[in-house]
Amino acid sequence: xxxxxxxxxxxxxxxxxxxxxxxxxxxxxxxxxxxxxxxxxxxxxxxxxxxxxxxxxxxxxxxxxxxxxxxxxxxxxxxxxxxxxxxxxxxxxxxxxxxxxxxxxxxxxxxxxxxxxxxxxxxxxxxxxxxxxxxxxxxxxxxxxxxxxxxxxxxxxxxxxxxxxxxxxxxxxxxxxxxxxxxxxxxxxxxxxxxxxxxxxxxxxxxxxxxxxxxxxxxxxxxxxxxxxxxxxxxxxxxxxxxxxxxxxxxxxxxxxxxxxxxxxxxxxxxxxxxxxxxxxxxxxxxxxxxxxxxxxxxxxxxxxxxxxxxxxxxxxxxxxxxxxxxxxxxxxxxxxxxxxxxxxxxxxxxxxxxxxxxxxxxxxxxxxxxxxxxxxxxxxxxxxxxxxxxxxxxxxxxxxxxxxxxxxxxxxxxxxxxxxx
Amino acid sequence: xxxxxxxxxxxxxxxxxxxxxxxxxxxxxxxxxxxxxxxxxxxxxxxxxxxxxxxxxxxxxxxxxxxxxxxxxxxxxxxxxxxxxxxxxxxxxxxxxxxxxxxxxxxxxxxxxxxxxxxxxxxxxxxxxxxxxxxxxxxxxxxxxxxxxxxxxxxxxxxxxxxxxxxxxxxxxxxxxxxxxxxxxxxxxxxxxxxxxxxxxxxxxxxxxxxxxxxxxxxxxxxxxxxxxxxxxxxxxxxxxxxxxxxxxxxxxxxxxxxxxxxxxxxxxxxxxxxxxxxxxxxxxxxx
Numbered sequence: 001x002x003x004x005x006x007x008x009x010x011x012x013x014x015x016x017x018x019x020x021x022x023x024x025x026x027x028x029x030x031x032x033x034x035x036x037x038x039x040x041x042x043x044x045x046x047x048x049x050x051x052x053x054x055x056x057x058x059x060x061x062x063x064x065x066x067x068x069x070x071x072x073x074x075x076x077x078x079x080x081x082x083x084x085x086x087x088x089x090x091x092x093x094x095x096x097x098x099x100x101x102x103x104x105x106x107x108x109x110x111x112x113x114x115x116x117x118x119x120x121x122x123x124x125x126x127x128x129x130x131x132x133x134x135x136x137x138x139x140x141x142x143x144x145x146x147x148x149x150x151x152x153x154x155x156x157x158x159x160x161x162x163x164x165x166x167x168x169x170x171x172x173x174x175x176x177x178x179x180x181x182x183x184x185x186x187x188x189x190x191x192x193x194x195x196x197x198x199x200x201x202x203x204x205x206x207x208x209x210x211x212x213x214x215x216x217x218x219x220x221x222x223x224x225x226x227x228x229x230x231x232x233x234x235x236x237x238x239x240x241x242x243x244x245x246x247x248x249x250x251x252x253x254x255x256x257x258x259x260x261x262x263x264x265x266x267x268x269x270x271x272x273x274x275x276x277x278x279x280x281x282x283x284x285x286x287x288x289x290x291x292x293x294x295x296x297x298x299x300x301x302x303x304x305x306x307x308x309x310x311x312x313x314x315x316x317x318x319x320x321x322x323x324x325x326x327x328x329x330x331x332x333x334x335x336x337x338x339x340x341x342x343x344x345x346x347x348x349x350x351x352x353x354x355x356x357x358x359x360x361x362x363x364x365x366x367x368x369x370x371x372x373x374x375x376x377x378x379x380x381x382x383x384x385x386x387x388x389x390x391x392x393x394x395x396x397x398x399x400x401x402x403x404x405x406x407x408x409x410x411x412x413x414x415x416x417x418x419x420x421x422x
Numbered sequence: 423x424x425x426x427x428x429x430x431x432x433x434x435x436x437x438x439x440x441x442x443x444x445x446x447x448x449x450x451x452x453x454x455x456x457x458x459x460x461x462x463x464x465x466x467x468x469x470x471x472x473x474x475x476x477x478x479x480x481x482x483x484x485x486x487x488x489x490x491x492x493x494x495x496x497x498x499x500x501x502x503x504x505x506x507x508x509x510x511x512x513x514x515x516x517x518x519x520x521x522x523x524x525x526x527x528x529x530x531x532x533x534x535x536x537x538x539x540x541x542x543x544x545x546x547x548x549x550x551x552x553x554x555x556x557x558x559x560x561x562x563x564x565x566x567x568x569x570x571x572x573x574x575x576x577x578x579x580x581x582x583x584x585x586x587x588x589x590x591x592x593x594x595x596x597x598x599x600x601x602x603x604x605x606x607x608x609x610x611x612x613x614x615x616x617x618x619x620x621x622x623x624x625x626x627x628x629x630x631x632x633x634x635x636x637x638x639x640x641x642x643x644x645x646x647x648x649x650x651x652x653x654x655x656x657x658x659x660x661x662x663x664x665x666x667x668x669x670x671x672x673x674x675x676x677x678x679x680x681x682x683x684x685x686x687x688x689x690x691x692x693x694x695x696x697x698x699x700x701x702x703x704x705x706x707x708x709x710x
Binding site: 069073097100101184186193244245246248249252256259261262380382386389391397 | 482547651656659660670674677
């Protein structure tokens with residue numbers, strides 16, 4: 001009897017080992033961008049390691065590919081040259097462009113079980129706006145942000161302002177900004193290189209306008225409220241003198257804030273952890289001020305699935321995306337970067353709950369989601385976005401008035417987008 | 423015998439020919455071919471000159487061309503003159519000159535991207551080096567990269583800094599190749615320093631100058647790395663250069679067809695410049 005059991009055991013073991021040998025690993029290649037400072041690549045690597053430990057049958061190569069632009073270029077170049085890439089984190093606003101190139105598939109094609117479908121509906125709706133086109137979900141939120149207002153409480157105190165009260169309206173931003181501006185120190189800085197359209201999306205939303213329609217084939221640059229918003233941005237430098245004139249560099253702004261050259265900065269919430277680690281002063285984070293309403297565009301990167309992949313790989317990719325966006329991982333990601341937890345459930349995890357309780361600024365981006373709008377995204381996104389960026393910069397540098405610049409940009413954008421209208 | 427020579431020569435040339443054909447001529451022809459199709463939409467895949475028509479309607483392109491023109495016209499002579507001056511200076515017998523040579527050559531050794539990242543902070547209005555220095559003299563400083571008046575100039579300054587050291591090496595080598603008896607003879611005749619420079623040094627450096635000139639002009643069109651870091655062509659295209667604009671069209675806008683047309687334009691410009699350099703200038707140069 002014992003002998004037989006032994007034999008059975010050995011046979012079983014053999015069979016088991018045979019299947020593991022026969023069962024080839026699914027290999028995934030994923031590109032991802034990092035657009036804010038800090039050692040974010042290490043965080044991604046550790047998440048991937050954890051995933052591989054839990055799923056020994058899947059092998060993931062995660063490739064850091066520069067900023068959002070670089071990541072898209074590298075991923076698409078890899079696909080075109082025949083190198084494998086099954087999924088990537090790319091700019092949430094690339095969706096129209098990627099669809100136009102026939103590079104991605106909707107998650108709806110890959111999810112099958114009820115549980116999967118529930119997962120797909122578990123994210124903050126505001127974060128899904130950029131990823132959904134024609135009722136299908138092409139992008140699943142991962143490193144998502146809104147713009148928040150960082151302010152230097154020490155400088156607020158020195159200027160005789162209440163450090164617990166950040167400016168809540170456009171007028172307050174100006175009046176407080178004037179108190180905060182003195183020799184060698186500015187009241188506020190809103191960056192205008194890199195992603196000027198993004199900051200502008202916030203200002204227009206605060207003035208009750210949006211820049212484009214959901215289908216991405218219409219822009220509203222020359223609407224009165226939009227022009228007003230740009231006039232206001234310009235006036236901070238030219239009229240109220242609380243912000244430097246000309247454009248303000250995205251890349252060096254955080255350093256300006258850390259060296260107390262500006263009392264207030266508008267920046268991605270993805271900078272939060274880096275500011276927290278490096279600030280030698282007491283700082284606060286607040287929602288952006290309002291004119292008619294509060295508002296900020298969402299921003300950041302989504303997961304996309306590439307079309308050029310086998311059914312097996314798609315299944316494994318889905319597994320990976322589900323893992324990376326699970327409440328526990330989202331919480332870990334949010335704590336180590338400042339990007340927001342992508343689902344309400346992530347804020348219910350003990351880790352993030354505790355973190356938010358200890359460090360309330362971490363919740364500002366999430367609270368602002370109630371007022372958030374989609375990030376600017378159209379067909380031929382790159383070209384149309386540049387029209388808007390150029391218009392904004394030409395106004396901030398005093399080459400054109402807001403009405404002229406936005407009017408011209410609108411005309412050109414309309415002629416580009418004409419053929420995407422049915 | 424003649425036939426044998428021909429085959430022999432052909433065989434010797436073959437490897438180079440193959441490499442040139444595969445990596446230079448074929449891609450060039452393909453670019454020209456592609457520039458006549460509208461690929462981006464996948465709808466109008468027909469032969470069309472529309473990309474070239476758009477060249478004339480594209481306002482940004484005209485600004486970019488004018489930027490590139492000024493960029494070349496200023497950085498090329500500036501870096502050549504500075505390179506020559508530095509070369510004559512470090513060629514003289516003075517103590518610590520190898521250290522000095524090294525110092526001048528350092529910018530060339532550094533990778534462009536890291537250099538640009540450092541200069542980004544130099545130019546930064548609030549925390550930057552330049553404005554701090556100007557602050558000592560009571561000047562408010564400038565928003566170097568954020569003002570269309572100064573953005574292109576700032577890019578040029580960095581280019582000259584980067585290029586001059588590189589060209590200095592060529593001049594230095596050429597200076598050491600000039601026979602000292604020429605100078606001794608000139609001294610015997612009682613020629614002054616200026617005459618020596620004008621009559622001996624400069625003419626004998628002309629072949630080097632042509633070489634440096636060709637390289638400088640090519641570099642003026644080839645260097646874009648720093649734009650990615652410093653201005654991204656902004657503000658409002660004030661510092662956008664032709665090659666960066668091609669990159670934007672190809673990879674930011676995914677408009678490879680228009681990018682191909684722009685590349686053809688760049689090619690025409692470079693061929694034209696090469697013609698001037700080799701066709702006209704070379705005849706006036708004295709080779710030993």
